[in-house]
Amino acid sequence: MLYISRKEHFNAAHKLYNEQWTKEKNLEVFGPCANGNWHGHNFDLIVTVKGIPDPETGFVVDLKKLSTMIRAEVIDKLDHKNINLDVDFMIGKMASCENIIVEIWKIVEKHLPAITSRGKLHCIRLYETPRNYVEYFGE
Amino acid sequence: MLYISRKEHFNAAHKLYNEQWTKEKNLEVFGPCANGNWHGHNFDLIVTVKGIPDPETGFVVDLKKLSTMIRAEVIDKLDHKNINLDVDFMIGKMASCENIIVEIWKIVEKHLPAITSRGKLHCIRLYETPRNYVEYFGE
Amino acid sequence: MLYISRKEHFNAAHKLYNEQWTKEKNLEVFGPCANGNWHGHNFDLIVTVKGIPDPETGFVVDLKKLSTMIRAEVIDKLDHKNINLDVDFMIGKMASCENIIVEIWKIVEKHLPAITSRGKLHCIRLYETPRNYVEYFGE
Amino acid sequence: MLYISRKEHFNAAHKLYNEQWTKEKNLEVFGPCANGNWHGHNFDLIVTVKGIPDPETGFVVDLKKLSTMIRAEVIDKLDHKNINLDVDFMIGKMASCENIIVEIWKIVEKHLPAITSRGKLHCIRLYETPRNYVEYFGE
Amino acid sequence: MLYISRKEHFNAAHKLYNEQWTKEKNLEVFGPCANGNWHGHNFDLIVTVKGIPDPETGFVVDLKKLSTMIRAEVIDKLDHKNINLDVDFMIGKMASCENIIVEIWKIVEKHLPAITSRGKLHCIRLYETPRNYVEYFGE
Amino acid sequence: MLYISRKEHFNAAHKLYNEQWTKEKNLEVFGPCANGNWHGHNFDLIVTVKGIPDPETGFVVDLKKLSTMIRAEVIDKLDHKNINLDVDFMIGKMASCENIIVEIWKIVEKHLPAITSRGKLHCIRLYETPRNYVEYFGE
Numbered sequence: 001m002l003y004i005s006r007k008e009h010f011n012a013a014h015k016l017y018n019e020q021w022t023k024e025k026n027l028e029v030f031g032p033c034a035n036g037n038w039h040g041h042n043f044d045l046i047v048t049v050k051g052i053p054d055p056e057t058g059f060v061v062d063l064k065k066l067s068t069m070i071r072a073e074v075i076d077k078l079d080h081k082n083i084n085l086d087v088d089f090m091i092g093k094m095a096s097c098e099n100i101i102v103e104i105w106k107i108v109e110k111h112l113p114a115i116t117s118r119g120k121l122h123c124i125r126l127y128e129t130p131r132n133y134v135e136y137f138g139e
Numbered sequence: 140m141l142y143i144s145r146k147e148h149f150n151a152a153h154k155l156y157n158e159q160w161t162k163e164k165n166l167e168v169f170g171p172c173a174n175g176n177w178h179g180h181n182f183d184l185i186v187t188v189k190g191i192p193d194p195e196t197g198f199v200v201d202l203k204k205l206s207t208m209i210r211a212e213v214i215d216k217l218d219h220k221n222i223n224l225d226v227d228f229m230i231g232k233m234a235s236c237e238n239i240i241v242e243i244w245k246i247v248e249k250h251l252p253a254i255t256s257r258g259k260l261h262c263i264r265l266y267e268t269p270r271n272y273v274e275y276f277g278e
Numbered sequence: 279m280l281y282i283s284r285k286e287h288f289n290a291a292h293k294l295y296n297e298q299w300t301k302e303k304n305l306e307v308f309g310p311c312a313n314g315n316w317h318g319h320n321f322d323l324i325v326t327v328k329g330i331p332d333p334e335t336g337f338v339v340d341l342k343k344l345s346t347m348i349r350a351e352v353i354d355k356l357d358h359k360n361i362n363l364d365v366d367f368m369i370g371k372m373a374s375c376e377n378i379i380v381e382i383w384k385i386v387e388k389h390l391p392a393i394t395s396r397g398k399l400h401c402i403r404l405y406e407t408p409r410n411y412v413e414y415f416g417e
Numbered sequence: 418m419l420y421i422s423r424k425e426h427f428n429a430a431h432k433l434y435n436e437q438w439t440k441e442k443n444l445e446v447f448g449p450c451a452n453g454n455w456h457g458h459n460f461d462l463i464v465t466v467k468g469i470p471d472p473e474t475g476f477v478v479d480l481k482k483l484s485t486m487i488r489a490e491v492i493d494k495l496d497h498k499n500i501n502l503d504v505d506f507m508i509g510k511m512a513s514c515e516n517i518i519v520e521i522w523k524i525v526e527k528h529l530p531a532i533t534s535r536g537k538l539h540c541i542r543l544y545e546t547p548r549n550y551v552e553y554f555g556e
Numbered sequence: 557m558l559y560i561s562r563k564e565h566f567n568a569a570h571k572l573y574n575e576q577w578t579k580e581k582n583l584e585v586f587g588p589c590a591n592g593n594w595h596g597h598n599f600d601l602i603v604t605v606k607g608i609p610d611p612e613t614g615f616v617v618d619l620k621k622l623s624t625m626i627r628a629e630v631i632d633k634l635d636h637k638n639i640n641l642d643v644d645f646m647i648g649k650m651a652s653c654e655n656i657i658v659e660i661w662k663i664v665e666k667h668l669p670a671i672t673s674r675g676k677l678h679c680i681r682l683y684e685t686p687r688n689y690v691e692y693f694g695e
Numbered sequence: 696m697l698y699i700s701r702k703e704h705f706n707a708a709h710k711l712y713n714e715q716w717t718k719e720k721n722l723e724v725f726g727p728c729a730n731g732n733w734h735g736h737n738f739d740l741i742v743t744v745k746g747i748p749d750p751e752t753g754f755v756v757d758l759k760k761l762s763t764m765i766r767a768e769v770i771d772k773l774d775h776k777n778i779n780l781d782v783d784f785m786i787g788k789m790a791s792c793e794n795i796i797v798e799i800w801k802i803v804e805k806h807l808p809a810i811t812s813r814g815k816l817h818c819i820r821l822y823e824t825p826r827n828y829v830e831y832f833g834e
Binding site: 005053056057063 | 435516554
């Protein structure tokens with residue numbers, strides 16, 4: 001069993017803001033992350049797939065195909081976007097990394113079988129900054 | 140003559156958008172950077188000061204004081220903000236790195252004499268991403 | 279279940295030295311790390327907390343509170359210090375990363391409930407250099 | 418139980434090429450990685466050993482000895498070499514990271530008992546580029 | 557005057573080998589870099605352009621156009637190639653970074669006027685590894 | 696004219712302390728950097744040599760020889776040492792990066808002619824942390 005990882009990145013704006021709360025409560029809980037006019041990050045995304053390599057290619061998954069799929073299905077929807085306003089799969093959700101990563105898992109898991117019969121999604125890691133990151137293993 | 144550098148960072152939203160132009164022309168010139176709902180970055184800022192060290196302290200400038208000044212005068216105005224909407228020194232200007240860096244130069248140059256009599260501002264470097272950066276030497 | 283990580287850093291001096299041994303045996307076993315006058319490192323510390331996000335905030339743990347707690351309880355005791363001489367929780371122990379990390383685990387585990395009811399400590403990772411690091415999962 | 422990691426690196430040429438296939442099929446499957454005249458990478462290798470520290474040294478494994486062993490048994494055979502042509506343990510195998518890492522596991526596992534009685538091999542991680550890497554846990 | 561930089565990368569094989577010399581002399585002078593079967597690197601290339609920003613766009617040069625030009629004219633000729641055998645502008649030259657960078661300068665300088673009337677090429681920096689790099693300023 | 700750089704590193708302890716001053720004044724001026732029991736860093740050192748390449752080797756200076764010289768003459772004297780107590784060329788001087796770098800310049804400049812007749816020392820850069828660094832150009 002081998003674990004294969006690919007890093008992609010996107011630049012996006014967001015804010016942490018609970019629409020059920022007053023502006024004051026949002027600022028109290030989220031601090032400057034609740035800034036009404038947004039802020040943003042260079043996000044780094046690492047997708048890890050596990051499986052047994054194909055003896056003919058030496059591959060669990062073709063990293064070029066994995067990169068192409070992640071870019072088409074995830075990065076193109078997030079890059080140079082506002083996560084709260086522009087991203088269909090985040091509408092109505094808090095734009096926290098914890099929530100973003102669960103949605104990315106669902107998308108990647110759905111599209112992975114089209115590019116590999118051997119690899120299964122193992123982990124998604126999302127860096128908001130070089131010092132803050134979140135991981136999800138699907139359960 | 141020694142050159143002393145300090146790196147700080149801020150996370151901000153911006154868009155590249157010329158208000159004199161139509162939306163179509165903005166998208167044509169700036170591409171996804173003109174997204175109306177903004178996008179954002181983790182910016183890294185490097186300030187370089189040059190001078191002859193003080194024989195008693197071994198310092199051209201006290202890096203703790205330099206860091207404190209940059210944070211108070213520059214970072215606090217940009218971090219977790221929207222550069223187009225929230226930053227007083229950028230109002231009415233294109234929010235490109237080329238313009239941001241010239242304004243940061245003016246601010247740092249103005250406040251440097253209060254913390255060092257030996258050091259002069261030499262360079263400002265601003266990373267928008269790890270792959271794109273701008274430098275300014277004051278002229 | 280999500281895994282949230284925060285990176286902090288501290289700069290400290292230490293030596294690897296077993297007081298039960300002769301100087302010669304220490305140099306034989308620890309080599310230059312046993313240098314009597316100490317050496318030092320820029321240590322990077324990554325704390326990982328796991329849990330299920332709060333639906334109202336999207337958080338397992340507020341990363342600002344996590345950072346503040348780690349700085350108050352761990353970093354302030356280690357940063358710009360001599361680990362063998364200045365750090366109360368290391369007195370009488372070998373100042374190896376393996377031992378430091380177990381003590382950091384105890385401290386973070388004790389103070390985590392005060393800032394999150396959902397998150398549990400999952401992992402501590404300590405980099406002594408970019409090429410040497412140690413991880414501990416609490417057992 | 419502690420997990421101790423050491424990073425080493427090597428610079429090597431390789432190509433992805435299945436000798437059972439035509440040149441056309443190789444280019445179709447492997448794209449530019451099948452370039453007949455090779456290409457190359459700066460590979461980063463991380464070896465992780467787990468165990469309970471020795472109370473006298475604070476060590477699971479002496480990182481200097483671990484580094485020396487990895488360099489002698491692995492790095493010297495790969496660094497400044499062509500993985501397809503020059504590396505005995507890769508002869509007749511696809512030079513993919515997935516295959517390289519399994520061979521490195523066998524070598525490190527064989528030589529580890531000579532330098533530690535407490536540590537067991539836990540993981541090998543191999544970076545082909547900063548954005549593509551593979552991990553193996555021995556099963 | 558502002559200095560704008562863009563980083564690109566390519567993965568290539570090469571060897572340092574003077575065809576006028578014997579194999580023994582090549583090994584004596586270049587050591588493992590003369591390995592007859594090649595070795596390789598992940599090269600990082602930084603191109604710096606200087607000029608006065610356009611007041612309408614805030615740009616000295618459009619970084620998207622700069623990136624596209626570098627990829628078309630430089631990266632595509634080097635990436636996943638053998639520098640000694642596959643790269644037309646290196647035929648008959650020593651494949652040292654010092655020589656590669658002078659050829660890259662000529663190419664970028666020639667194609668820059670097509671994408672900017674304000675920017676002039678200032679510097680090319682080429683990393684062979686994170687620890688070895690070469691810079692050229694065109695004279 | 697080409698500029699060739701090589702990065703090396705060393706791990707050392709130091710304190711900023713002026714022996715002519717009281718302990719109180721040292722703490723007032725240098726803050727935690729004056730901690731009597733030392734602190735430490737992973738220092739990164741970049742040496743840049745400039746010159747015209749030799750047409751036969753493509754080299755301004757052989758980077759292997761440059762690395763060997765820097766390690767023998769500089770790194771071995773600083774690595775795993777206390778800069779205030781153990782380093783002959785720093786005795787009686789403030790152990791600030793500004794002073795260390797001037798001494799390193801003198802050493803490298805003296806030993807460079809033995810390994811290259813074409814290259815001249817251009818710059819020394821010393822990182823105390825990833826966020827603080829000093830450069831010296833010899834005048």
